[in-house]
Amino acid sequence: MIEITIGAISKPMEAKKIKTGDWGTEYPVVDIEKCSGCKSCEMFCPDLCVEVVKENRKKYAVFNYDYCKGCGVCAFVCPEDAIKMEMKEIYKLEVE
Amino acid sequence: MMKVVRGFYSVAHAVKTCKPNVISAYPITPQTEIVENLAAMYANGELENCVYITAESEFSAASILVGASAAGARTFTATCSQGLILMSEVLINAAGMRLPIVLVNTNRALSAPLSIWNDHQDSMFMRDAGIIQVYVENNQEAHDLIPQAYKIAENSKVLLPFMVCMDGFKLTHAYEPVNLHTQEMIDEFLPPYEPVAKLSVEKPLTFGAYAPPHIYMEFRVALQNAMERARKVIEDVFKEWAEFTKRDWSGHIAAENVDGAETAVVTMGSITSLVRDVIEELRKEGKKVGLIKLRTFRPFPNDEIKKALEDVNKVIVIERAVSFGNEGQVAIEIKNALYGGNNEIYSFAVGLGGRDVPRELIVKIIDNVMKGKVKQGFYFEGVHEFREVIP
Numbered sequence: 013m014i015e016i017t018i019g020a021i022s023k024p025m026e027a028k029k030i031k032t033g034d035w036g037t038e039y040p041v042v043d044i045e046k047c048s049g050c051k052s053c054e055m056f057c058p059d060l061c062v063e064v065v066k067e068n069r070k071k072y073a074v075f076n077y078d079y080c081k082g083c084g085v086c087a088f089v090c091p092e093d094a095i096k097m098e099m100k101e102i103y104k105l106e107v108e
Numbered sequence: 109m110m111k112v113v114r115g116f117y118s119v120a121h122a123v124k125t126c127k128p129n130v131i132s133a134y135p136i137t138p139q140t141e142i143v144e145n146l147a148a149m150y151a152n153g154e155l156e157n158c159v160y161i162t163a164e165s166e167f168s169a170a171s172i173l174v175g176a177s178a179a180g181a182r183t184f185t186a187t188c189s190q191g192l193i194l195m196s197e198v199l200i201n202a203a204g205m206r207l208p209i210v211l212v213n214t215n216r217a218l219s220a221p222l223s224i225w226n227d228h229q230d231s232m233f234m235r236d237a238g239i240i241q242v243y244v245e246n247n248q249e250a251h252d253l254i255p256q257a258y259k260i261a262e263n264s265k266v267l268l269p270f271m272v273c274m275d276g277f278k279l280t281h282a283y284e285p286v287n288l289h290t291q292e293m294i295d296e297f298l299p300p301y302e303p304v305a306k307l308s309v310e311k312p313l314t315f316g317a318y319a320p321p322h323i324y325m326e327f328r329v330a331l332q333n334a335m336e337r338a339r340k341v342i343e344d345v346f347k348e349w350a351e352f353t354k355r356d357w358s359g360h361i362a363a364e365n366v367d368g369a370e371t372a373v374v375t376m377g378s379i380t381s382l383v384r385d386v387i388e389e390l391r392k393e394g395k396k397v398g399l400i401k402l403r404t405f406r407p408f409p410n411d412e413i414k415k416a417l418e419d420v421n422k423v424i425v426i427e428r429a430v431s432f433g434n435e436g437q438v439a440i441e442i443k444n445a446l447y448g449g450n451n452e453i454y455s456f457a458v459g460l461g462g463r464d465v466p467r468e469l470i471v472k473i474i475d476n477v478m479k480g481k482v483k484q485g486f487y488f489e490g491v492h493e494f495r496e497v498i499p
Contacts, residue, residue, distance in 0.1 A: 014492050017499045020221035 032059075036082020038097040040075055046094035047072040053086035053095060062086055109288050115280040118247040118288075119186070119212050119272075120145030122254035124155060125294040126210075129181035132161040132172040136191040137224045138276035139214040143186055166191040170198035170209075177207040178315045180306035182258065185209070188276055189216035189230045196234060202269045203238030204331065205316040208261035208301070209269045210254070214276040215377065215428075217461040225462020226276040227428040228377065231405075232437045238331045239269045240338055241405040243376045247284040249357055250274045252349065255289065255298045260345050262301050265337045273405075275378040277462065287355070297352055335407045342404060358401075360409035363416040365391060366398035371422040371478050374413075374442055376402040379458075379465060383426060386470045397474065402438065413445040424477050425455040426470070435486035455486045463490055 040053075049071020054062045061080040062073050073086070073095070087095040113121070119142045123131070131150070133143040150160035163169035166187050173183040187195055192213055202209050213231050217223040231241060240261065244250040253272050261270035274280065307313055319327055343359050350356035364384065366372050375383045380401045387399050400416060402409075417423055423446070425439040434440060439455030446453065454477050459465040469490050476482045 014494045015497050016494050018496050021499045023499060 031078045033076075033078045033080055036080065036100070037103045038082040038084065038099050039077060039080060040082070040084070040086050040095050041098050042073050042075065043094045043096070044070070044072045046092045048092050048094075049073070050091060052089045052091060056085050056089045058083065058085060109290065110285055111288055112283050112285050113247070113288070114141070114283055115247045115250060115274060116141035117145055118251040118284070118286045119254065119274070120149065121288050122251045123184050124149050125289045125291050126184075126255050126258050126298055127156070127182065127294075127300075128158055128184045130159050130161065130173060130176035131155075131184045132163050132169040132176070133185045133187065134163050134166045134169050134191060136166070136187055136189065136216075138216060138226075138280045139186045139188050139191070139212070141280070142212060142214070146184075166194040167198060170195040170202070173209050174198055174202050174205065174207060174315075175307075177202070177209050178205065178307045178313075180301070180303040180308075182262075182301045183207075183209045184211070186212040186214065188214040189218060189224075192230045193218065193233060196237065199234065199239060199269060200237045201316055204327065206267040206331075206334065207269065207315075208258070208267055210257045210261055210272070211269065212250070212254075212272045212274060214280045215273055216276040223461040224276075226278050227460045227462065228273070228437075229429045229460070231271065231273045232429040232431070234271065235406065235437060237269075238335065239271050239406065240266075240335075240342070241271050241273055242342075242403055243273045243405060244279070244403075245378055245380045245401065247274075247279055247282065248286050248355070250279060251286050251288070252353065252355060252357065255294050256345050256349050258301070259298055259348075260338065260342050263341045263345075264304055266334055266341050267304070268331075268334055268338060273377065278378045293353075297349070339407050339409070342407075357403065359412065360402075360404040361412045361416060362401040362403065364399040364401070366400060366416050366420060368396060369398035369420055370396040371424065371474070372398040372400055372417055372420040373424045373426060373474060374400045374402055374438065375426050376405065376438060377428065379426065379428065382465065382467060383470055386467060386474065390471075390474065395478065397478070405438075405441075408441050408445065410445040413442060414449070417442075417446060417451060418449060420451060422477055423451045423453045424474060425453065426458055426473065427455070428457070428459045430457045430460070430488075439486065452484050454482060454484055456489050457486070458489045460488075465490060 049064050051064045053073050054064050059079050061076040065074050084097045087097050149155050169185050177183045215228050217227045218229045257270040390397050427436040427438040431437050436455050436457045
C-alpha cells in the first residue's frame with residue numbers, strides 16, 4: 013500500500029530527494045586554474061547547482077552533479093572560458 | 109532512402125519535403141526536437157519560401173498559424189499536453205475558420221500532477237474541436253502521414269485542421285529505420301496548397317466572423333458535414349499513398365485476424381505493436397483473438413468498427429486515457445459504434461502518465477476476459493494499491 017497526498021500537495025524540500033543529475037547528456041567541467049571565482053555561473057545557473065568556494069585564497073566554482081541537468085548556461089556565461097561541457101560516457105556511442 | 113533516425117527527425121524531414129510556408133512553435137517536452145530540427149533546416153537554408161517563427165507561447169504559435177493559413181500559407185506546428193491545451197482556444201477557431209493547419213501532437217499526460225510522460229489525455233481533450241485526429245503506431249507511419257495530412261486537410265471538400273498524434277518518448281525519442289521521402293516523391297504526391305479564400309491587402313476579408321443565433325448553427329452543421337466528407341477523402345488518400353509508396357497502413361482501422369475471432373482487442377498508437385505481439389502468441393496457442401488498430405479517431409470510423417466487430421463476442425478496449433466521471437474515450441466511442449449489437453465490451457485504461465505497460469499486463473487483461481474472470485465494465489490496470497492522505 014502506497015500513500016499519495018490529496019491534490020499532489022508536497023512539502024518544502026521534497027524535490028531535493030529527486031536527483032535530477034542523470035537527465036543531461038553533458039556535464040560541466042571547470043578549469044580551476046582559469047576560474048577567477050567571479051560567480052557568473054553561480055548567478056546564472058537555473059538549478060542552483062554551482063557554488064563558488066574559497067580554498068587557500070583561491071576562489072573557484074564547484075558543481076553539484078546530483079542536480080545539474082547539463083544545460084550549459086554556466087559554460088556560456090563564463091568570462092574566463094574556464095568551463096567546458098563534456099559528454100557523459102554513456103552518450104558517446106551514437107547511431108548515425 | 110532507408111536511414112536510422114529518431115521520431116523527431118522522421119517528422120521534421122517529412123514536413124520539410126511538404127514545403128511549408130510558415131512554421132511557428134513553442135518548445136515543450138517531448139515535442140522540442142521536432143521543431144529544433146525544423147529550425148536547424150530553416151537556419152541552413154533548406155526550407156525555401158518559408159518563415160520559421162519562435163513564438164512566446166503555444167497560444168501565440170497557433171495564432172500566428174491561423175493568420176498565416178488564412179493568408180494562404182501551408183503551415184505546421186507541433187506541441188503536446190499543456191501546450192495543446194493552451195492552443196485549444198485558437199485551434200477550435202481554426203477548425204471553425206476551416207483552416208487546414210497540420211500539427212503533430214507528441215502525446216503527453218496532462219497536469220496536475222505534473223507529468224512529462226506519455227498517454228493520450230491531451231489529444232482526447234481536443235476530441236470535439238472539429239480537428240481530424242489520426243494516431244500512428246511507429247515512426248515510419250508518422251513520417252508517411254505528414255504528406256497525407258496536408259493532402260487531406262487541404263482538400264476543398266475538407267478544409268480542417270489535421271492533428272497527427274504520435275506517442276511522446278515512445279516514438280519521438282526512439283531510433284527506428286525510416287524510409288525517408290525524397291523531394292521529387294512528395295512533389296509528385298502533394299500539389300501546392302490552393303486556398304479557396306485568402307487574406308490579402310488588395311481584397312480584405314474577415315475570417316471567423318460573428319454569427320448570431322439565426323445563422324450560427326448552420327456553420328456548425330457545415331463543420332460536421334466537412335468531417336463527414338473527410339471520411340471518404342481520408343480513405344482515398346490512404347489508398348493513394350499505399351499505391352504510391354507500396355507501404356499500406358490500411359484505412360481508418362486496420363483489422364487483423366478479426367474474421368472468425370471470438371475476442372478482439374482495440375488499441376490506438378504505439379501500444380498496438382505490443383498487443384499485436386501478445387495476440388500472435390495467443391493465436392499460436394489456438395486462441396481465437398484478433399486486433400483492431402484504430403488509426404482515425406476523428407472522424408470516428410463507426411461503420412468500419414461495426415462491420416469488423418459485428419460477429420466478435422468480446423471486445424477489449426485498451427487505451428491510455430480516461431474521461432473522468434465516465435470511462436476511457438475510445439471505449440465510449442466503440443460502444444457508440446457497436447450500439448444495438450450483441451458484443452460484450454470490456455474497457456481498460458493503462459499506462460497513464462508514462463506508467464510502463466509490460467507484456468504480462470496485456471496477457472493478463474486478455475486472459476482474464478477470455479476466461480470470463482472479469483465482468484463487463486471499466487477498469488484501471490497496472491495501478492498500485494494506494495491510499496489518499498492529507499499532508
